[in-house]
Amino acid sequence: MVLLLGCDFSSAPTQRKPIVIAQGTLDGKVMRLAQLHTFATLDAWGDWLARTRVWVGGFDFPFGLPRELIVQLGWPVHWPLSMTHYAGLSRAAIRAEFAAFCAARPVGGKFAHRATDGPAGSSPSMKWVNPPVAFMLHAGVPRLLAAGAFFPAHDEPWAGRRAERIALEAYPGLLARELIGRRSYKADDRARQTPERRAARADLLDTLCAAGSERLGIRLALDAPQRVDLLADAQGDRLDAVLCLAQAAWAASRPGWGLPPKVDSLEGWIISA
Known part of the structure; x- marks a missing residue:
């Protein structure tokens, strides 16, 4: 049974707010949570x-940047080279580069997608603020590469190649919205950690455990x-790490990791989107 990982990531982890990995397995349509690592x-x-030899992981941070942005900045348009260039920047x-790019664009279309x-x-x-996903990419992808991870949405050609560590881009908000709509279920600010958000977490867990995700079948x-x-x-x-785990479980059970037939290997793809 393949080892599955779901990762809630931070580009600046601390003891108070660490990176969380949910570890589990998939048996048929039932995903079992084995343990949490921080x-x-x-x-x-x-x-x-790097020490954990064989895994399929869903990671909650982007693995690629918009092609429009990369072309405009004159960066390499081959994913490994673009990531090497990006990792070398402070x-x-x-x-500064992203802010200059946005400043030259009209209101309502500042960011490339x-x-x-x-x-x-x-x-x-x-985006470098709220949330700083650009910095999460900057911190996360080089370390996944150093750990020997293989990126099906970015590596070409990937079909038929044997890899021990499979890295997939996940997004817990996508699954959370499917289960409980747009209800807020979490907050970093203690003053916003309300009974209503706790109730939303309870409903999310109850739905995922009782009926599961109808679309993912897990x-x-x-x-x-x-x-x-x-x-x-x-x-x-x-909870976000567990939602990423569910997305990784779905991808591991699908041909071609559930990716669309045509994916821009420079940009990548969020699994189950």
């Missing part, structure tokens, strides 16, 4: 992934302590 540093996270340089952003309902991967199996743990995390990081 990492207070990027290097600890990357080292663990965050200050990234912010990837093709996957529409169906996924995700933030543009070039139901979550939890024991009572696991449910209490996920429900108690008002920041929602542990």
Whole structure:
């Protein structure tokens, strides 16, 4: 049975708000949560992934930038080269280049988007604030590459190649909206960690465990302590890791990792979008 991972990521993890990995397996249509791992540093996270030999993981950060942005900036248009170039930039340089790009564009169209952003309902991967997904890409992808990960949405040709570590881009908000609509279920700010958000987490978990995701055909199996743990995390990081785990489980059960027939390998794709 393949080892599945779901990762809620931070580009600046701490003991208080670590990176979270949910580890589990898929048996038929039932996904079982085995355990949760937390990492207070990027290097600890990357080292663990490199030591863990065989896995399929869904990671909650973008793996690519919009083609329009890359072409406009004159960066390499081959994904490995674009990532090498991007990893060599400082965050200050990234912010300056992206801000200049946005400043030259009209109101309402400041950011460039990837093709996957529409169906996924995700933030543009070039955003450096609220959320800073551009910096998450900058911190995460190089460490996945260093861990020996293989990227089906970006590596060409990938079909037929044997790889021990499969990295897929996930987005928990996509699955959460399917299960409970647009209800807010988490908040980093303690003042916004309300009973209403706790109730939304409870409904999300109950739906995922009882009926599961109709579209993905996957139901979550939890024991009572696991449910209490996920429900108690008002920041929602542990629950988001489990949602990414469900997306990874779905992809692992699908031909071609569930990716569309034609994916721009420079931009990539969010699984299940």
